[in-house]
Amino acid sequence: MVVHATFSFSEMVKIAEACDDSYDGLFFYAVKTTGIFCRPSCKSKSPNKENITFFQTVADAKRAGFRPCKRCQPDRMHFDPKWDLINDTRAYIQRHYKENMTLKQIAQNIGISPYYLSRLFKQYTLKTPRCYVENLRVNKAVHLLQTTELSIIAICYEVGFQNVSSFYQAFKKQTQYTPQQYRKDLT
Template identity: 50%
Template structure:
């Protein structure tokens, strides 16, 4: 069992679980978490016994779920990051802070997010901010300066560059184009 644990052998998933005394967590043999010290490991024939012994399930490998195929821990990280960005887009958000919120390194988060979504977290944040800015330009009387700071940009120049990069238009051109198109429809 120890050999299966240190080699992260998925062939043993469901046959036994291991728990780490120092963390209070139990895992599947295939878990990619750091290899614990042998003296801190206990083995259990099922997740219920590990839970009864006072261990909580690992958030990475989710040994509490019947089938690992139903849970992709990396997809959960992506969903969590998207939710955080969508809720906090108006605030200053640093990659280090995002990474610590979901428990991964900034490098790993950036690479994982880009692999799964095609965007870095920063690009996704910019996309959300520009989308919110477009909405505000069309539904409020706020000017571009007010909107840029409301959606979280730190300067007017970064707002204009991001807006133009995403839409091909400046905020005022976007607004004029929309209202021109709306007038032509009437």
């Protein structure tokens, strides 16, 4: 098992199960029984949890003897150096999602202009950085609703929303449920 700086094993399993492409490039998903590794978003995988392992880079997965999946081509995404900017941006957002981030701040940290960052990010991920932050916050909120007893308001601020109404709006947009409905349906 690989220790990852940002995600726990169970978080990575959840992300991979959801085929969420916001995490592509941040880690790779490998299946011991097939010897193949994938992007987290790849739809061709559904093995048992005991048979999977995670890697932070393509090089690590290859070194461990895994081959890239032909369908999602995890090794192809690093041919374009602009992916480095995208991945740096996503990693920055992953580390700071709890804070009130502005696009300007993110861009400054990556070392490019906000306009260029916004355009590049949209082009490569089909999402705006703002939308990416929002998705990530909602994912974290879902995780907290499932695994903690924290109040919904506490979760709202814990995952970085600045007020309850924007939390509700984003949550509903992404999951079709309110946070209350979501929690109630689980019990």
